[in-house]
Amino acid sequence: MVKNTSLFKSDFSSDSNAAATTSYPKSSKPSKILFTPGPLMVSERVKRAMGKDIGSRHSEFEYLLTFIRKSLVRLAGGNVQTHTAIPMTGSGTFAIESTLTTALAGSKGKVLVMSNGMYGERIASLCKQHGMAAETVRMHAEALEQRLQQSDDVIAVVSVHCETTTGVVNPVFDFGKIIKNHNKGCLFIVDAISSFGGVPYDVTNIDYVIGSSCKCLQGIPGISFVIANASEIEKKIGQNKVLTLDLAGQYSELERTGQFRFTPPTHLLLAFKEALLELEDEGGLEKRIKRFQENASVLKQGMNKLGFKPQVLSQDNSQRHIVTSFQYPENPRFVYGDFIDRLDRRGFQLPAERTNIKGCFRVGTIGNIKPEDVKMLVDGIEDVCGEMDIKTPLY
Numbered sequence: 001m002v003k004n005t006s007l008f009k010s011d012f013s014s015d016s017n018a019a020a021t022t023s024y025p026k027s028s029k030p031s032k033i034l035f036t037p038g039p040l041m042v043s044e045r046v047k048r049a050m051g052k053d054i055g056s057r058h059s060e061f062e063y064l065l066t067f068i069r070k071s072l073v074r075l076a077g078g079n080v081q082t083h084t085a086i087p088m089t090g091s092g093t094f095a096i097e098s099t100l101t102t103a104l105a106g107s108k109g110k111v112l113v114m115s116n117g118m119y120g121e122r123i124a125s126l127c128k129q130h131g132m133a134a135e136t137v138r139m140h141a142e143a144l145e146q147r148l149q150q151s152d153d154v155i156a157v158v159s160v161h162c163e164t165t166t167g168v169v170n171p172v173f174d175f176g177k178i179i180k181n182h183n184k185g186c187l188f189i190v191d192a193i194s195s196f197g198g199v200p201y202d203v204t205n206i207d208y209v210i211g212s213s214c215k216c217l218q219g220i221p222g223i224s225f226v227i228a229n230a231s232e233i234e235k236k237i238g239q240n241k242v243l244t245l246d247l248a249g250q251y252s253e254l255e256r257t258g259q260f261r262f263t264p265p266t267h268l269l270l271a272f273k274e275a276l277l278e279l280e281d282e283g284g285l286e287k288r289i290k291r292f293q294e295n296a297s298v299l300k301q302g303m304n305k306l307g308f309k310p311q312v313l314s315q316d317n318s319q320r321h322i323v324t325s326f327q328y329p330e331n332p333r334f335v336y337g338d339f340i341d342r343l344d345r346r347g348f349q350l351p352a353e354r355t356n357i358k359g360c361f362r363v364g365t366i367g368n369i370k371p372e373d374v375k376m377l378v379d380g381i382e383d384v385c386g387e388m389d390i391k392t393p394l395y
């Protein structure tokens with residue numbers, strides 16, 4: 001006999017977190033500041049834009065999709081005559097898989113994956129999972145040029161733009177020139193998920209740029225998008241063997257009917273449009289980049305004062321203003337898990353420990369955060385070091 005008629009609530013009653021979750025909506029202030037590489041801080045304005053129901057067959061919704069698609073092409077430095085933006089439901093990886101399986105459907109030949117970290121490795125393993133002949137190449141213009149000259153069987157090159165595990169921003173525009181000078185028909189696909197909206201863009205030599213709503217564009221997670229060379233995507237209609245991943249299918253439906261193929265995430269798209277308007281109100285890409293640069297510079301200066309050293313990277317790799325990675329202090333009392341728990345209690349969230357790069361931690365400086373927030377984080381780090389009996393400056 002069931003005494004408790006509550007469906008779910010009773011499961012939460014003894015959970016101490018439940019109280020916090022239930023009381024959360026009463027406060028309009030977010031309880032934590034995220035210094036992560038995504039999802040990240042979203043403004044109240046963008047969150048409020050979701051508070052409305054909208055039918056997908058309504059003209060307001062079709063206008064919204066057109067607005068988003070045009071804005072994305074413009075942000076990519078592209079032209080709506082030659083390029084097209086295709087929004088998809090799903091996280092960034094979804095759009096990567098969708099792009100690779102669509103762009104390379106039915107093609108035989110080598111796929112070069114430029115890699116200098118976990119996101120590059122993920123692309124290489126994704127290619128292999130789909131039976132593509134993927135080959136990893138060192139993330140360097142010369143290495144790419146040499147490899148292209150070695151054989152004629154390369155059909156595509158894929159590169160991560162900002163390798164989010166280290167914060168290194170790779171010279172993809174140089175790679176684009178090299179690839180197209182070598183062979184116009186060789187596709188160039190860029191994972192710009194953590195950089196799009198955070199660096200100036202130029203799609204001239206790129207066939208597919210992959211981005212996400214929730215990183216530098218400060219939207220709600222759940223939408224990814226691809227800015228594609230229109231004549232390339234046209235050729236791919238009807239070729240992907242996987243229905244839900246078919247980027248060309250989504251493209252042709254959007255072109256033909258102004259609609260998503262399947263139920264669109266209407267609330268997320270409302271928020272995404274608001275995030276694009278917010279970007280414009282901030283003063284455009286230039287001003288946004290400036291804010292991210294200021295965030296990163298406050299972080300680097302503050303951490304330098306405390307004696308934290310940046311991660312050692314090879315010479316041709318440079319971290320910019322998206323994510324900065326620091327070495328753990330050489331102190332046995334420094335335990336990263338404890339460090340971030342203490343910061344969390346002060347209202348600052350840093351990414352969880354990485355297993356792939358030992359002895360370093362990352363701080364993201366993108367999202368709806370200002371230099372003042374970063375200053376507060378640095379002060380928090382100083383206090384937490386004191387609590388952990390770690391003397392600063394460290395060296």
Ligand SMILES: *Cc1c(COP(=O)(O)O)cnc(C)c1O
Nearest residue numbers: 091092093119162164191193194
């Ligand atoms: C965030 C990110 C992705 C996508 O990750 P999801 O978890 O699928 O959103 C892919 N590549 C890079 C470089 C990223 O920063």
